[in-house]
Amino acid sequence: MVVVKFYNNSKFRRIFFQVFILVSFIALIVFIVNNMFANMEKRGINTGFRFLTSESGFGILQSLIQYDETSSYGRTFFVGLLNTILVSFLGIVLATFLGFFIGISRLSSNWLLRKLTTVYIETFRNIPILLQILLWNTLFRRLLPPSDLEILPNIYISREQLTIPEITINPFFYVMLVVFFLLIGFIFFYKKRAEKKLFITGEGSPVFLVASVLVVGYFVVFIALRNVSFNFVDPIPGRFDFETGISIIPELFSLSIALGVYTATYISEAVRSGIESVDKGQREAAVALGLRKSTIMKTITIPQAMRVIIPPTTNQYLNLTKNSSLATAIGYPDLVSVFAGTTLNQVGQAVEIMLMTMAVYLLISLFISLILNIYNKKSKIVER
Amino acid sequence: MAMEKFIKKPDRKPPKLIQSGPISWLLKNMFSSVTNSLISLIAILLVIQSVPFLVSWFLVDATWQGENRAACVENSGACWLYIREKFNLFIYGFFPKAEYWRVNAAAILFFVLIAPLFFKKFNFKLKWGLSVMVLYPVLTFILFYGGVAGLEVVETNKWGGLMLTVFVAYIGIIAAFPIGVILALGRNSDLPIAKYLCIGFIEFWRGVPLITILFMASVVLPLFLPEGVDLDKLMRATVGITLFQSAYLAEVVRGGIQAIPKGQYEAADSLGLNYYHKVSNIILPQALRIVIPSLVGTSISLFKDTTLLLIIGLFDVLAMVVATSADILWLGFEPEGYVFVGIIFWIFCYTLSRYSFKLEEKLSFKKN
Numbered sequence: 001m002v003v004v005k006f007y008n009n010s011k012f013r014r015i016f017f018q019v020f021i022l023v024s025f026i027a028l029i030v031f032i033v034n035n036m037f038a039n040m041e042k043r044g045i046n047t048g049f050r051f052l053t054s055e056s057g058f059g060i061l062q063s064l065i066q067y068d069e070t071s072s073y074g075r076t077f078f079v080g081l082l083n084t085i086l087v088s089f090l091g092i093v094l095a096t097f098l099g100f101f102i103g104i105s106r107l108s109s110n111w112l113l114r115k116l117t118t119v120y121i122e123t124f125r126n127i128p129i130l131l132q133i134l135l136w137n138t139l140f141r142r143l144l145p146p147s148d149l150e151i152l153p154n155i156y157i158s159r160e161q162l163t164i165p166e167i168t169i170n171p172f173f174y175v176m177l178v179v180f181f182l183l184i185g186f187i188f189f190y191k192k193r194a195e196k197k198l199f200i201t202g203e204g205s206p207v208f209l210v211a212s213v214l215v216v217g218y219f220v221v222f223i224a225l226r227n228v229s230f231n232f233v234d235p236i237p238g239r240f241d242f243e244t245g246i247s248i249i250p251e252l253f254s255l256s257i258a259l260g261v262y263t264a265t266y267i268s269e270a271v272r273s274g275i276e277s278v279d280k281g282q283r284e285a286a287v288a289l290g291l292r293k294s295t296i297m298k299t300i301t302i303p304q305a306m307r308v309i310i311p312p313t314t315n316q317y318l319n320l321t322k323n324s325s326l327a328t329a330i331g332y333p334d335l336v337s338v339f340a341g342t343t344l345n346q347v348g349q350a351v352e353i354m355l356m357t358m359a360v361y362l363l364i365s366l367f368i369s370l371i372l373n374i375y376n377k378k379s380k381i382v383e384r
Numbered sequence: 385m386a387m388e389k390f391i392k393k394p395d396r397k398p399p400k401l402i403q404s405g406p407i408s409w410l411l412k413n414m415f416s417s418v419t420n421s422l423i424s425l426i427a428i429l430l431v432i433q434s435v436p437f438l439v440s441w442f443l444v445d446a447t448w449q450g451e452n453r454a455a456c457v458e459n460s461g462a463c464w465l466y467i468r469e470k471f472n473l474f475i476y477g478f479f480p481k482a483e484y485w486r487v488n489a490a491a492i493l494f495f496v497l498i499a500p501l502f503f504k505k506f507n508f509k510l511k512w513g514l515s516v517m518v519l520y521p522v523l524t525f526i527l528f529y530g531g532v533a534g535l536e537v538v539e540t541n542k543w544g545g546l547m548l549t550v551f552v553a554y555i556g557i558i559a560a561f562p563i564g565v566i567l568a569l570g571r572n573s574d575l576p577i578a579k580y581l582c583i584g585f586i587e588f589w590r591g592v593p594l595i596t597i598l599f600m601a602s603v604v605l606p607l608f609l610p611e612g613v614d615l616d617k618l619m620r621a622t623v624g625i626t627l628f629q630s631a632y633l634a635e636v637v638r639g640g641i642q643a644i645p646k647g648q649y650e651a652a653d654s655l656g657l658n659y660y661h662k663v664s665n666i667i668l669p670q671a672l673r674i675v676i677p678s679l680v681g682t683s684i685s686l687f688k689d690t691t692l693l694l695i696i697g698l699f700d701v702l703a704m705v706v707a708t709s710a711d712i713l714w715l716g717f718e719p720e721g722y723v724f725v726g727i728i729f730w731i732f733c734y735t736l737s738r739y740s741f742k743l744e745e746k747l748s749f750k751k752n
Contacts, residue, residue, distance in 0.1 A: 018577040025581060032608045039607045110420050111413035112427045126733035127726045128688040130695075131702055135722040142719070322593035329695055340599055350603040358592045358600075365591040 036351065051347045052077070058342060060333045062249050073343055080335035081360060087256050087334060088321040094260025095267055095320060099313070102264060103271025117268070125265035130326050132262055136254040137330045144250060148242075154234045161247035166233040173229035176222060183218055187211045251332035255324065263320045267313050274309035275301060307379045311372055318368050322361060335360060453714055466717040467724050470708040474724070477544015477699050483536065487547050490524045521555050540618040544699030546728065552618075552700070553687045556625040563626070564633025569663060571634065572641050582634070589631035594689050597624045602696045621693060629686050636678045640671035676747065680740035684733050691729075701725050 006012055040047060052074035059069055063079040064086065105117045124132070141159055148156040148163065156163040187210070194205035222229070235245025278301050286296040327334035328341055340357045344350055414424040445461025448468075456463035467474070476484055497516045500506045528551070531537045543551070570582030589597070601624030602617060609615070615623070644667055652662040672679075694703035705721030708714065 014575060018575050021575075021581065022577050031610075035610050036607045038611070039609075042611075108423070109413070109416060110423050110427075112424055112431075116427055116430070122734060123730070126684075126688075126730045126737065128691040128702070128729055130691040131722055131726055131729065134702070134706075135719065135726070138718045138722065325593040325595045326692070326695070328595065336593070336595055336599070340596060344599075344603065351607065354596065354600050354604050358596050361593055361596065362588065362591040366587075 040351075045348055045350075047349070047352070049352055051349060051352075056343070056346075058346070060338055061331075062247075062252065062333055073347065076343055077335070077339050077356065080333060080338040083332070083338075084321070084324055084327075084334040084336075087252060087259070087327065087332065088317075088324045090252070090256035091259035091263065091320050091324065092317050094256060095263035095316070096313075098260060098264035099267025099316075100271055102268035104275070106268065106272050107275055121265045121268060124261055129258065129262045129323050130329060133255060133258040133326055133330060136258045137251060140250045140254045148237065154232075156235060156237075156242070156245075159250070161249055162253075163235045163242050163245045163247045165235060166244055166246050168231040168233075170229055170231060172225070176225070176229050180218065183214055187214060249332065251327070251330050255327055255330065255332050259320050259323055262323075263316050266316045266319075270309050270312040270316070271305075274305035274307075277308045278304045310375060310379070314368060314372050314375075318365050321364060325361075456717070462720050462723070463717050464720065466708075466714050466720055469714065470704070470711075470721075473545060473708055474701055474704050474721075475546045477548055477704060478542045479538060479544065479547065480536075480542065483530075483538060486527050486530075486535070486538075490527050493523065493527075494520060517558055521551075521558060524551065524554075540616050543618065545704050546701040548618075548693070548698065549687075549690050549700045549702075552622055552625060552693065553683075553690045555622050556629045556686055556690070557683050559622075559626045560629035560633050563630035565637055565668065567630060567634035568637035568641055571638055586631045586634050589628050590635070594625075594628055594692055595695055597628050598692055598696045600624065617696070618698060621696060621698060625686070625690070629682070632682050632685070633679070636675050636682055637671065639678065640673075640675035641667060643674055644670055673747065677740045677744040680736055680743070684736050684740075687732060687736075688729065701728065 007016075037047075053072050055070055056073050056076050057069050060067055060076070060079055062083065064082040065075075065079060067075060067079050102117045102120060105113050106121075108114055144157060144159045146159055148158045151157050154165050190205075190210060191207050194207045198204055226232075233244045235242040282300055282304065283296060286300045291300070324334060325336040328337035331337065335357060340353055344353045347353065415421040441461045443461075445459050447456045447459045447461065447463050447465050450456065450465050453463075453466075456465055472481070472484070476487055479487060497520060498513075501509055501513055506512070526532060527535075528543065528547075529538060529540070567582050567586055570578045571586065573579050573582075598621055601620040605615070605620050605623065648666055648670065649662070652666045657666070690700055691702040693700040694706065697703075699707060702722075702725050705718060705725055709716065709718045709721055
């Protein structure tokens with residue numbers, strides 16, 4: 001029998017390497033933490049999260065929750081987080097619509113449309129997003145009127161802000177909300193029944209017509225009764241600024257437009273490759289069945305393409321959310337700007353603050369990849 | 385020959401169709417249906433509205449010559465005079481004027497060094513290419529920083545403009561490569577501790593925005609280093625960018641490694657190759673070849689991301705726009721600056737992406 005030296009034994013090697021990696025990793029961590037505490041002590045930096053409860057002492061241009069100078073740093077964190085979510089949400093909505101439109105247009109039979117969308121994609125994806133944000137912001141500042149201008153009744157716009165009436169909700173609004181959900185429920189029920197009827201008797205029902213009449217009717221009533229569901233406090237121009245009304249800073253728009261326009265180029269590529277991934281035979285079979293072009297797109301192509309479209313699109317949503325942190329370059333008060341920027345400068349506890357900020361983004365991306373994994377499992381092609 | 389006699393000739397010509405010419409092309413490609421015609425009309429309207437405006441802003445009404453700001457104010461178009469005036473700042477940053485030749489020399493050196501790669505008969509392409517990749521940034525750094533052979537020292541806080549952008553992007557891409565490959569191998573390994581450490585590392589860097597990493601590099605990294613070790617701002621940012629890029633590279637390389645069929649591993653094992661030889665001679669050469677287009681893709685992303693250096697106060701080419709437009713003599717020409725820098729980035733990124741596209745076609749052709 002050949003005697004294998006112990007250091008050539010594969011089992012020994014496995015364990016040895018792993019122990020070696022682990023020990024060096026732990027040593028590195030210990031080294032860093034040691035240095036950190038030594039450095040912090042030397043520079044007189046506090047440790048711990050107590051700073052979160054102390055008074056911030058600075059104002060924020062735009063916040064979705066009650067906030068002023070006397071609020072705590074903990075509240076600053078949430079104001080920033082909510083602003084990040086707001087701008088990302090607006091950007092995502094824009095990117096999705098634009099991305100789908102461009103992606104489908106790229107496969108259009110119309111030559112001019114195809115060329116224009118190619119120009120759009122090649123232009124906006126090859127220019128850094130930060131540059132685009134700065135450019136949009138400058139253009140907004142240039143093109144908006146210098147002093148408040150009433151563009152619609154009680155809506156004012158200027159370089160500094162967009163001012164709209166303050167809105168408070170009356171109890172009647174909840175009635176309208178319940179009616180809305182009932183309406184949606186009814187439409188779904190009606191659609192199900194129409195499908196059943198179609199399969200049994202072959203008779204179609206005007207589902208689309210009924211649904212659109214109901215929805216449009218609802219909105220007409222909603223707008224007619226707006227003063228019952230809401231209380232509007234119109235903006236009154238004061239001596240320097242508006243005394244009432246909600247003001248929205250233009251950075252919100254320049255940031256979300258820049259993010260939306262940039263990300264749409266990537267989403268459109270995902271949409272295009274998704275549609276192209278659907279087997280040609282599927283479309284041909286649908287044509288052979290005599291389905292209309294729009295029906296083929298809606299019921300055959302898109303549902304199958306979605307499997308390919310959704311994962312990269314979700315990743316782009318994540319990228320957009322991460323890119324929204326560039327807000328700090330134009331002074332939009334997002335999480336990085338107010339917390340990792342202003343708060344860090346005032347408190348100086350860099351480690352804790354950066355840890356919290358990074359944790360937020362990590363949690364968002366973990367959450368999204370979790371949802372993606374579930375979706376991927378569900379949407380796998382089940383074969384016989 | 386004789387057969388042709390028996391083939392019956394068609395007694396009439398097929399119906400004449402207009403199948404060529406601009407009108408039939410238009411009918412087919414732009415006005416094939418009512419919807420298509422409508423779309424075309426809207427698109428034409430869009431082009432008519434925007435193109436003349438852009439042409440007049442860019443060229444017709446633009447100011448190309450003059451002495452100072454006053455020349456620009458007269459015209460409604462772009463003020464390219466401002467770009468001409470600040471051109472050196474955009475390219476070299478605050479690098480001392482007398483030392484500009486060092487930057488130019490570095491750029492020329494690059495093309496001289498990669499020139500052999502374009503000769504078909506040159507036999508050491510891979511070795512030459514790899515050594516140039518590794519040695520070039522070292523040479524460039526020495527050339528820029530100076531301090532040897534009588535070159536005057538230029539501190540890194542004077543570096544700026546396009547030169548800084550390209551330098552940081554280059555270092556980030558090259559230095560991230562070995563780390564990325566190791567991480568990718570680690571993630572694919574069957575040693576659980578190595579595997580999960582690599583997964584944790586990769587997911588951490590991919591999960592956070594680059595801007596937080598740069599903040600961390602500029603404010604937290606100094607706390608992590610032992611006393612007496614001091615990295616300057618540019619070095620810290622480069623470390624952050626490198627680690628960030630290595631996580632993205634790792635995912636790209638992993639894709640390549642996973643595409644290698646199992647038989648390749650088994651063949652290597654049955655030949656008795658150890659892990660090092662298996663990976664470096666069998667797996668990686670094939671895996672890296674597959675992912676070359678994606679490698680170019682991540683490199684483009686990184687190049688665009690270097691603009692974020694502006695936020696931590698380094699003067700990359702975009703930051704130079706912000707800095708020069710605050711010059712009292714040239715106030716208010718940010719749009720021109722942004723457009724100029726945008727064109728620079730566009731040329732770089734578009735060329736690279738075309739190149740990667742061509743490469744993809746070439747590689748997939750070889751496989752078949």
